[in-house]
Amino acid sequence: MAKKYFFIAMAVIIMAIFGLTGCVNVADSEKKDIIVVGFSQVGSESSWRVANSESMKKALCEEEGFELIFDDAKQKQENQYKAIRNFIQQQVDYIVLAPITENGWDDVLKEAKQAGIPVIIVDRQVDVSDDSLYINWVGSDFLQEGKMATEWLEGELEERGRENDEINILHVRGTNGATAQIFRTKGLQDAVDEHINWNIVSVLDGEYTEALAYEVTKEYLEKIQDTGETIDVIYSENDNMTFGVLKALDEAGIEYGGEDGIIIISFDAVRSSLERCLVGDINLCVECNPLHGPRVANLIRSIEAGNTPSKRSYVSDTYFSYDSITHEVIDERAY
Ligand code: GYE
Numbered sequence: 001m002a003k004k005y006f007f008i009a010m011a012v013i014i015m016a017i018f019g020l021t022g023c024v025n026v027a028d029s030e031k032k033d034i035i036v037v038g039f040s041q042v043g044s045e046s047s048w049r050v051a052n053s054e055s056m057k058k059a060l061c062e063e064e065g066f067e068l069i070f071d072d073a074k075q076k077q078e079n080q081y082k083a084i085r086n087f088i089q090q091q092v093d094y095i096v097l098a099p100i101t102e103n104g105w106d107d108v109l110k111e112a113k114q115a116g117i118p119v120i121i122v123d124r125q126v127d128v129s130d131d132s133l134y135i136n137w138v139g140s141d142f143l144q145e146g147k148m149a150t151e152w153l154e155g156e157l158e159e160r161g162r163e164n165d166e167i168n169i170l171h172v173r174g175t176n177g178a179t180a181q182i183f184r185t186k187g188l189q190d191a192v193d194e195h196i197n198w199n200i201v202s203v204l205d206g207e208y209t210e211a212l213a214y215e216v217t218k219e220y221l222e223k224i225q226d227t228g229e230t231i232d233v234i235y236s237e238n239d240n241m242t243f244g245v246l247k248a249l250d251e252a253g254i255e256y257g258g259e260d261g262i263i264i265i266s267f268d269a270v271r272s273s274l275e276r277c278l279v280g281d282i283n284l285c286v287e288c289n290p291l292h293g294p295r296v297a298n299l300i301r302s303i304e305a306g307n308t309p310s311k312r313s314y315v316s317d318t319y320f321s322y323d324s325i326t327h328e329v330i331d332e333r334a335y
Helices: 002-018 023-033 047-059 077-089 106-114 142-159 179-194 210-224 239-252 271-278 293-304 327-332
Strands: 035-041 066-072 094-097 119-122 136-140 167-173 198-205 233-236 263-268 284-287 312-315 319-321
Touching (some): 035 047, 035 293, 047 239, 066 077, 077 094, 077 106, 106 119, 119 293, 136 293, 142 179, 142 263, 167 239, 198 210, 210 239, 239 271, 271 319, 271 327, 293 312
Parallel strands (some): 035 094, 094 119, 136 312, 167 198, 233 263
16 A cells, blocks of 8 residues: 555656656647658659768758658659649648759649648749748759869960860750759850850750760760760769769770760769769769758747848858879768
């Protein structure tokens, strides 16, 4: 009997200390603080994308005070619409969208706004008629990336004594209409407009995937085989497409990289690409940082604290070239 009263007394004391009526309520009150985030991701088309998804999952986890509902749209905008409408139905606290292309977001983002759910855009941008349809965008300056690449190319051609030669550029493009494609392409086009001896000999669409870039490059190389057409530079808008391109070049027995092969320019600078830069297969890796998870988490915390974030937050990127990259750079790479 004494034992029983002891336990009852203990329970009353514990309840009094916490000012609560039971454990269930502790869990409930903790749950209230959890911020539910629905994230519509483009897909898993590239190593960059995989690193980006991991970063989001890690930063928006329960220990950090979030519940993340992750949706992989498999490179289809319709799937992104579906995901966003699901998030609205589930009444999430925030919607984070990594849009596949810039267009086509007005309607679904209006629905989110009407439901009172703030939207954060990551990586690529959205082109909407009303900017108030999203709170903030965070990502890289893709035009700057394109400029870094072409300025480096100008210097490299000078070093090779080829600044006045006709330079044939093969352009391997990412998903049409994606901000990364639009501005990396613009960076190249602007430079071509400035150099009368730079020519884009062909544009191939690789959708940011290794498989498609391999196919289209292989086909292209077969087509030009007996025409005498030469390639001096390949400007490939992401690392995975570059891997596909290099595979096709290998199979065709065409030399690339180093000091006298076809100059290979790639974007993203993921670890496996930097490794190929170190051995000279890729001449230039332009960095694009995919680690947006902590940035988005901090943004949400800041909004929760009552702050209004700036409309756009640019992440700064750099580049690595085959003649200056070191093992240390690769060892430090988190993705
Ligand atoms: O370069 C590519 C990915 O939008 C910056 O998308 C991103 C691009 C990145 O699939 O690898």
